Amino acid sequence: MSISIPDILIRPEAFFDNALAEKENLTVPALIILLGSIVAAIYGYLMGGLSAKMMAGMMPGMDSIILISAVAGAFVGTFIFWIIVAAVFYLISLAFKGQGSFSRVMEVVGYGYLPQVLGSLITLIAAIEYLPKVTVPILTKSALDNPEAIEAAMKTFMHDPAMVELTQITTLVAIVFMLWSAHIWIFGIKKARNISMRDSAICVGIPIVLYVLYLIHNLGAL
Secondary structure, eight states, rough: OOOOOHHHHHHHHHHHHTTTOOOOOOOHHHHHHHHHHHHHHHHHHHHHHHHHHHHTSSSTTTTHHHHHHHHHHHHHHHHHHHHHHHHHHHHGGGGGGSOOOOOHHHHHHHHTTTHHHHHHHHHHHHHHHGOOOOOOOOOOOOGOOHHHHHHHHHHHHTTHHHHHHHHHHHHHHHHHHHHHHHHHHHHHHHHOOOOOOOHHHHHHHHHHHHHHHHHHHHHTTO
């Protein structure tokens, strides 16, 4: 089967009618997730670089640990997100007597993750633009015995004007592209679990609305 990117993004119902009529295949969805994880890892590297700079003076090798953790966490976290989202949709659809395998749901979620990749590219560009403007407080060894100093430095870092603007941009981008993914997932879950459009909208809508509300709450806390 040839994969049409425009169909996934703007004609998901037609796409899934064709894609899910064939044998389950996680290859392309996994590649989409892999692409997203690479972009996330680059973003993690940039963000981790600032944290590493802040804490490099606290302990030898601390900067390397922070940087590696940030990159690895972002890379692996994307795959974990894939599994968790698929599991949530699968479990909720059980209430509507959904039929269809978990791997089929993972396939759908993988395809629907494509807008997230596009959103991640936008946030990466924003990070490249804004992060050099952020003033990073530098901690020393004495901070190891002073948790208040670490907390104050992190607060200063997160409330730096450039950092606040970047957080606002990335949050708004995350909301818009998550809603785009949700639109795709509704059609996919409907087909993958053989349930009605209403039931599929509930399966996808409940966790996505909660996630969006969480992002909005964090944005208001800045």
